[in-house]
Amino acid sequence: MKNLNPTCTASWKKLNKHFETFKTAHLYKLFNDDVNRFKKFSILFENKILVDFSKNLIDNTTLRLLINLAKEMHVPEAILDLFNGEKINKTENRAVLHTALRNLNNDIYYENKLISNEIHSILKKMEYFSNKVISGSWLGYTGKSITDIVNIGIGGSDLGPCMVTEALRPYKNHLNMHFVSNVDATQLIEVFKKISPETTIFIICSKTFTTQETIMNACSAKKWFLKYAQNILFLKNHFFAVSMNIKKPLQFGIDISNIFTFWDWVGGRYSLWSAVGLSIMLSIGCKNFKKFLKGAYAMDQHFINTPLEKNIPILLALIGIWYNNFYNMETEAILPYDQYMHRFPAYFQQGNMESNGKCIDRTGKLVEWQTGPIIWGESGTNSQHAFFQLLHQGTKIIPCDFIAPIFSHNVLDEHHIILLSNFFAQTQALAFGSNLNFFKKDYVNSKYSIYKNFEGNRPTNTILCKKITPYILGCLIAMYEHKIFTQGVIFNIYSFDQWGVELGKKLAQKLYLSLKNKYNFRKFDSSTQGLIDLYHNWNFFN
Structure with missing residues (x-):
């Protein structure tokens, strides 16, 4: 990929x-001046997903200049580098x-080696195993069928599988899914x-099999299991590993046949498509898992082959840069109006902030422009009664993505039509505020009308x-992945490492010794030392 300062283009x-000339524009006027605005600024993908970006503070000139920026920053060439297996993760040479x-x-x-066969081999191994568990033919150490799956991981080894199994709960079979990530016991x-050792499988997901939180939880799970099973040979029935490292799981006691591998060219927060998705397959079955993969592949093809002017991930990325780097709007909210999608914002909070939360560019220099935004969000109408007050009338303008299915998996009275009426109303209110003619009288003829005024002009994507199906969920996840990638290219940063989490891990190892042994004479800053001393004092008197 090219190394270019975007601000010099x-x-x-x-x-x-x-x-400077556009910043006072208002969505109300933009819509009044162009009756075809929705048609011009929306894209229908495969007659399955509509992306409406018309309620954004943009016009034809804005989009033209943003698309030219993508061209100047060589985004099309970077996309080819991504899909052709170039080592674009330079700091890790991956x-x-x-x-x-x-x-x-x-x-x-990849590197002149056919990797498709390896990918298919692991997928077949996942399919064989998940079919045995789902059918009840995989037995625990007492001869009982499996009822519960516990996925132990953290970060991408937890957020992805957890989010997808929740989002696709309507496709779920009889198995009970549990996710453990926090080292908090x-x-x-x-x-x-909630589980029985006789009928539970533990899947330990760790790329290196050295992640402290994951290994601590795995060791505790093993200890708990052996308290009942009382024979280490029974681990073969109940413990599995998903890792790039074969040696460490073997040392842990996991049978070689129970290790599902993946590769160093799969990043943690992009790993749910690999064997890290084993818990997903166990939850929804192999057929639905493959539909999930096919949905993502369809969006991949759109991303590679569609001109920039109609390319959904690229347009979303460019609009985000317009707000982040020109309007100085520092956060974005993701708001799914589907309860099953409640973990979607958290998943892309990691996906975006761990990817593009960087301050060093690809030349090794400190950036002079804003990089990744702060991502947050919540599901459905719950969020309306939590933080929408700030979205509508606060001093911070926060661009929002509203996501909803036309058809619900659960039809009950008028629940879904009420949900969608709220969904449509919020984007309308955020865009136009109290400028809507049929509401003006409600806000003018009041003693406190000033407090009821809504300026609007708050941008959204709809x-x-x-329906949220495996295929459509795959499309949506890939869409956001490619949006993040595009922004990273334009920010001129390395999106696929995460060195920022390493320092805290190393310090924690040193602090562990001081917490475990109060006579450890290592000295820290006065604040940290004071906290350690208090920890020891309270433990002494407890």
Whole structure:
């Protein structure tokens, strides 16, 4: 990928000039001036997903300049580098080929080696195992069928599988799914209360099999299991590993046949398409898991082959940059109006902030422009009664993505039509405020009308799909993945490492010794030392 300062491009400079004349524009007027605005600024993908970006503070000139920026920053070439397996993760000298995991029909090469066969082999192994568990033919150490699956991981090894199994709960079989990520023992102990060692499988997901939180939880789960099973040979029936490292799971006591591998070119937060998705397959079955992969592949093809002017991930990325880098709007909210999708914002909070939360560019210099935004959100009408007050009338303007299915998996009275009426109303209110003629009298003829005034002009994207199916969820996840990638290219940063989490891990190892042994003479800053001293004092008198 090219190393370019985005702020030095001709397009960036033209965008700055355009912003000075456009920054007072109001959505109310933009819509009044162009009756075809919705048609011009919305895209229908496969007649399954509509992306309406018309309620954004943009016009034809804005989009033209933003698209020119993508061209100047060589986004099309970067996309080819991504899919061709170039080592774009330079700081770790790795390719980024999670897209290969959902390309089920074509040969994929990496470093002149055919990797498609390896991918298919692991997928078949996952299918064979999940079919045995789902059918009841995989037995625990007392001869009983499996009823519960416990996925132990953290970060991408937890957020992805957990989010997808929740989002696709309507496709779920009889197995009970549990996810443990927090090293706080409370989470694991609460799971222990719900499961039986005779009928539970533990899947330990860790790329290196050295992640402290995951290994601590895995060791505690093993200890709990052996308290009942009392024979280490029974681990073969109940413990499985998903890892790039074969040696460490073997040392842990996991049988070689119970290890599902993946590769160094699969990043943690993009790993749910790999064997890390084993818990997903166990939850929804192999047929639905493959539909999930196919949905992502369809969005991959759209991303590669569609001109920038109609390319959904690229347009969403560019609009985000317009707000982040020109309007100085520092956060974005993701708001799914579907209860099953309640973990979707948290998943892309990690996906975006761990990818593009960087302050060093690809030349090794400190950036002079804003990089990744703060991502947050919540599901459905609950969020309306929590933080929408700030979205509508606060001093911070927060661009929002609203996501909803036209058809619900659960039909009950008028629940869904009320949900959708709220969904449509919120984007309308955020865009136009109290400028809507049929509401003006409610806000003018009041002693406290000033407090009831809604300025509007709050930008949103509306993403409507027919129904949250495995295929459509795959499309949506890949869409956001590619949005993040595009922004990283334009920010001129390395999106696929995460060195920022490493320092805290190393310090924790040193602090562990001081907490475990109060006579450890290592000295820290006065605050940290004071906290350690208090810990020891309270433990002494407890």
